Amino acid sequence: MRSLLFVFMALSLAACGRLEQVGKAPDFNTVEGSDEFFAMNSPPLPEDALRQTRAQEASLWSGNRGSLLGDRRAATRGDILTVVIEIDDKAEISNTSGRSRKSSDKMGIPSMFGIPQRLDAQLPEGATMADAFETGSSSSYKGDGSVARKEKLTLRVAATVLDRLPNGVLRIQGSQEVRVNFEVRELIVTGFVRPEDVSQQNEITYDKIAGARISYGGRGQITDVQQPRYGQQVSDILLPF
Known part of the structure; x- marks a missing residue:
């Protein structure tokens, strides 16, 4: 009873939080305090600043990004690049398996030093050791399975360089929210991306991102209607049938 009471109280508290949003559009997540905001407000890394200074001293042309020949690709913490997500995957798998087996056994002792004849006299009427036993068995199995999956997604999002690892790889993160x-x-x-994989347009495709984690979803009234109620979710977990 205590466990059920605890679950009921937890569900009630969660429901109270959702009741505050009744009749209101869902709020945006704040940008301040996020990893992206911290990276853009942090000074450039010492090795990057030193590299830029040396490049400017060794060249007749200005090496800053605002110049005509400057490299405007993301390279250090706080820089922004565009991630292009174009997923058009299709997979089809079909398996068929079958198995069949049939066996038959028969054994008899028509004569063996006169022993079968003596045993026949002790057996019930009509029984004889000439056909001691006969068995037969058969089994068959057939299974079919298929999987068909197709995904298509085209998106573009600006991502911020959070850090530059010792080997030069950039750790990026991007978020975007649109309310309708x-x-x-x-x-x-x-x-994680390599700086050399970033194009001259300061873009990178999702297939060049190592350890890519892409989340595309939503929250609001439509999403709430599509999700089972809390009670249904709890019953699906607890009920064994």
């Missing part, structure tokens, strides 16, 4: 009426569409991208 009472529904917020959320897009989150994280991963």
Whole structure:
């Protein structure tokens, strides 16, 4: 009873938090305090600043990004690049398996030093050792399985360089929220990229991001209607049938 009371109280508290959003559009997540905001407000790394200074001293042309020949690709903490997500995957798997087995055994002792004849006299009428036993068995199995999956997604999102690892790899993170009426569409991208994979347009495709984590979803009234109620989710977990 105490466990059920605890679960009921937890569900009630969660429901109270959702009741505050009734009749209101879902709020955006604040940008301040996020990893992206911290990276953009942090000074550049010492090795990057030193590299830029040496490049300017060794060249007749200005090496800053605002110049005509400057490299505007993301390279250090706080820089921004564009992640291009174009997923068009299709997979089809089909398996068929079958098995069949049939066996038959027969054994008899028509004569063996006269022993079968003596045993026949002791057996019930009609029984004889000439056909001691006969068995037969058969089994068959057939299974079919198929999987068909197709995904298509085209998105673009600006990501911020959070850190530059000792080997030069950049750790990036990007988030985007768009609110339409009472529904917020959320897009989150994280991963690791090599600076040389960033194009001259300061873009990188998702297939060049190591450890890519792409989340595309939403929250709001439509999403709430599509999800089972808390009680249904709890019963699906607890009930054994």
